[in-house]
Amino acid sequence: MVGVTTRKNSGTATPAKRQRASSGPASERRDHLVKLAAELFARKGFQATTVREIADEAGILSGSLYHHFDSKETIVDEVLSTFLDDLIARYRAALDSGKDARDVLTDMVRIGFGTLEPHRAAITVMQNDWNYLRQFERFNYLVKAEEEVEQIWVTQIKAGQAAGLFRPDVDPKLTYRMIRDTIWVAVRWFRPNGRLNTNALADHYITVLFDGLATGERTTQQA
Amino acid sequence: MVGVTTRKNSGTATPAKRQRASSGPASERRDHLVKLAAELFARKGFQATTVREIADEAGILSGSLYHHFDSKETIVDEVLSTFLDDLIARYRAALDSGKDARDVLTDMVRIGFGTLEPHRAAITVMQNDWNYLRQFERFNYLVKAEEEVEQIWVTQIKAGQAAGLFRPDVDPKLTYRMIRDTIWVAVRWFRPNGRLNTNALADHYITVLFDGLATGERTTQQA
DNA sequence: GTCTATAAGAAGATAGAC
DNA sequence: GTCTATCTTCTTATAGAC
The missing domain is CATH 1.10.357.10 (Tetracycline Repressor, domain 2)
Known part of the structure; x- marks a missing residue:
């Protein structure tokens, strides 16, 4: 059920919950954030892109990203x-x-x-x-x-x-x-x-x- | 001179020194470690592979790797x-x-x-x-x-x-x-x-x- | 050549105020 | 919907004993 070791996230260990694209609320804001993130992922690679960088790109702080998504x-x-x-x-x-x-x-x-x-x-x-x-x-x-x-x-x-x-x-x-x-x-x-x-x-x-x-x-x- | 931000390594910040393959001492031990690491890099990706994992695979501790290589x-x-x-x-x-x-x-x-x-x-x-x-x-x-x-x-x-x-x-x-x-x-x-x-x-x-x-x-x- | 011990900081994620 | 503040764990890399 857990899958592989993942990127060893921390805090109160969150084992990558479900929240597929289709199930999440489809706001324009959210879509925009996905687009920004996609560009960063493409340029630097998924793992090398930090949630802080994604947030920076959007002009918000990293914690605020978690209002829209439950994980990277x-x-x-x-x-x-x-x-x-x-x-x-x-x-x-x-x-x-x-x-x-x-x-x-x-x-x-x-x-x-x-x-x-x-x-x-x-x-x-x-x-x-x-x-x-x-x-x-x-x-x-x-x-x-x-x-x-x-x-x-x-x-x-x-x-x-x-x-x-x-x-x-x-x-x-x-x-x-x-x-x-x-x-x-x-x-x-x-x-x-x-x-x-x-x-x-x-x-x-x-x-x-x-x-x-x-x-x-x-x-x-x-x- | 520094290049991009690299993987934000830590400790006494080491900005990825030179030590090309050809310049390093070519021991059999070293070659073996490179082979083990290559398999891990291929399987998990370079960034997702930690120096600890490479050392584990070789049966030594991560610190010991730095006797052979100056960086990942x-x-x-x-x-x-x-x-x-x-x-x-x-x-x-x-x-x-x-x-x-x-x-x-x-x-x-x-x-x-x-x-x-x-x-x-x-x-x-x-x-x-x-x-x-x-x-x-x-x-x-x-x-x-x-x-x-x-x-x-x-x-x-x-x-x-x-x-x-x-x-x-x-x-x-x-x-x-x-x-x-x-x-x-x-x-x-x-x-x-x-x-x-x-x-x-x-x-x-x-x-x-x-x-x-x-x-x-x-x-x-x-x- | 390997281990012990640890430095220094970056990572993902959370809680609650605003 | 965003910020502040912070937790916890993991990371690369080092210093020096053995």
Whole structure:
């Protein structure tokens, strides 16, 4: 019931109570605080960000934060679940389009890259702190959500193979993981005002993913 | 000169002295301690791992660790620099083979996946804690090493394009980043004793990367 | 090379006044 | 909804005996 040792908080030992995003009162003030915290978590990492820093950023004292949240974990919980809820909703819409597997997969790649901008902070936290956060019982739903997303992708890849659209000799699960990794890790270097926007990123990746990097020419063998 | 606020260490404030891997005395005992620490860093994250835990793992007390290392940062520094030195050496060997750009790139992909097993812990730390560690001046060499590696890859991709081996319409730098991401992030889910070994991973990725996922068939357009 | 003992302070969280 | 004040525990790191 207790989960792992957590960050050894102190005071009158509070073993990370429940207070999911959905259950908490959804005030604008609260949402604003979550946004501020998300930026700090993304920049410095979850553990390296102190509740004092979050409070500073909001112009209040650390104790006042506990009027809105019962723990630091609750804040990051809200950051992550907001992102995941949105992502899964978008995937579902793509699935209901009636397109063939290749077009659905194309849409899903675009959806993935499309979240880089609006959910940049949440994705960064998910990348960097997932390994730490997953050890706490309260974040089990993250694992569940990941499994659900994997199922959606793998089903599409298999459908594409069955329809003769995708090569049959690739492993669906492995292929999904590589696509997923390529999309989300881009959050590390993607900059909204850089040379490329997320549409260009998606187009580029879709080209290489479907048609490959090679031209078919070989200098050593076929020539 | 000081860098950022660091983990606010205490005692007689020690602002993270220099003591790079190469400069420290290379005893077997020391190497063993670094290995133990690397596993903990990978499992729990750098910040969440305490010097007490590292000492526990080694069967000594935390104070005794400071006979071998002057700070926790020095330990992780040694973990990362050992990996990077090995990686860059392997890349250089591949470059000197005299093969064409496609074969060299193939070798480099294999080298990448091939490090997942021997350097699993270091790669995990690099993935999860890079964002945090990079803020300290002493880890500037990480950025330099990354730039060197990028240069090696981009040069090969451009050479392949010039030789007509790779499609000319892809962005070399972007392509490199996506390849890099796909390889290293695999450390998150790759398990040495799982269904696939690193050779199979590399082969699979090389197939999709060069030849693409699509078969050329289209259900909607070409009928 | 390890232990004992401890410094000095930063952490998350709480209680109650305003 | 925020502040004041504070508790308790954990942290990295040190000094010197053995």
